[in-house]
Amino acid sequence: MRARIAHIASNTFREAVRDRVLYNLIAFALLLSGAAVLVGQISIEIEKLVVINLGLTAVSLFGVVIAIFIGIGLVSKEIEKRTLYTVLSRPVQRWEFIIGKFFGLASTLVVNAFFMAIGVFGAVFYVSHKFVRADALILVALYFIVLEFLIICSLSLLFSSFSSPLLSAVFAFSLFVIGSFAEDLRNFAGMAHGLTRWLVTGAVYLVPNFSAFNVISSIAHEQPVAGQLILHNTLYAFFYAAMAMSGAVLIFEHRDLK
């Protein structure tokens, strides 16, 4: 079972890495990190701040775009090319296929984030000529960004398991935007009464909450991140991704592929 999942994951990874769009996005993200250095020079006393903010925002946004646009095609492409039937005709379970795809995409995103992070650290070193202890906090922000990717990845696969690529992209991106407004949704729930309050509170827990993952601004100001937040975010990302993947498996298991 493990070998089959690993095999599907490595194939997904290889396929994603060969994708030209992916290379373009990485190159663009690195270019953006480099541009941060230039932007820093036309402002006052915020060179490092710009480099960290722009660099990490680029890593996050491009990662999300990659996660959505590759994730939504993972299942539909296999169906379109009819390769899914070849895979499933072998002793491979449907759920193994979905889980394998998830790990393949997740590892692609981790590798992407790694290379983008090198770009960010390079830009930070360029503007400050040295690394200080607080720069290690950037790794925490990167870790949270990767956790965000896992959630987006699982959502893309969930939508991809029952919908067309275009609709899956719309759904996944909408959830990313809603997830960024999660705090406002929570405030709205606090102000509402009766049934509305219950419905909105339900929505708060149903949609992904990305607000706790975004520590870019505070890290740029060298403010430490609580260990508990790291633990909670890790657990939240794990459980949320598990929930979305379970949904994807559930739907895909019952999908008529004829």
Place this chain on the structure above:
Amino acid sequence: MKRRKEISRIAGACMLLSLAASSIVLYRTDRLRPQATLDEVLFVSSPRVIKRASLGYDGLMACIYWTRAVQYFGRQLNYEVPNYNLLAPLLEITTHLDPHLLPAYDFGSTFLGSKQYGAGEPERAVQLMKYGIENNPGQWRLYYDLGFLYYTDLQDSKDAADAFERGSQLPGAHPFVKILAAQMAQHAGEFQTARMLWSATFQTTKDKQIKANAWEHLRALRVDEDVTVLQDGVTRFGERTGRLPVSLAELLASMKLDQIPTDPDGHPYKMTPQGRIEVRVPDDFPFATKGLPPGYKPPPKSHFHG
């Protein structure tokens, strides 16, 4: 194959020519409507809306808005009749997006407050500083800037003393801040206090431009002080003798001075037939308020710390 290469060459040349032409047209269009870009940006002037629209990436948005504020201020500074209407909203957006962006308070308050080289809105600058202190209560530099604002732009030494005093109690505060608080409270001489303020700025800033600017202010202060002393000498001479001194040497003799005083560049001061004490090269002291010829217009401004 040959034909394809030829088409490729023609297409490449057309592409470059079109790019050059469109760039020229755009350049001319921008000159027709220089304010357009910034006005469009401030079409959304609510900090809250911008914060929501940034999808959590508010740190980056704050950097962008701060850069825009700096560029906007720099551009207006070079206009003959500057218009700083958008400066305060830009700074408010910046600090609401990132309340911990210290340079936005540090420099922004100067941009806003200075009547000589800024928007001349010291009250709004005070508001900005108070918002900064509220969000960064441990930063002594913000109290220093607030005291600076009160003293230089609002001539309010009582509130200035209070701000310096509160700043001096914070950990890591520069020793100058404590001295300034005491000086404000004692109503020390104007030149002495101003020298102390600019010396503190010179010593504590990391920014080369601000350092150079503080240095220029210190030089101008020396000119102002020298000219005041010499001009007082002329007045006293007139009161005593009923006429103006015929030469600087006569004035110096009456003041019991051995040498002709020189400005910070080493040029001796001069006295006009009307008894005015003036510097030899006024352009060398852009911040001097005394010793300038009547009707003198300073060169285009290149310093922003008023």
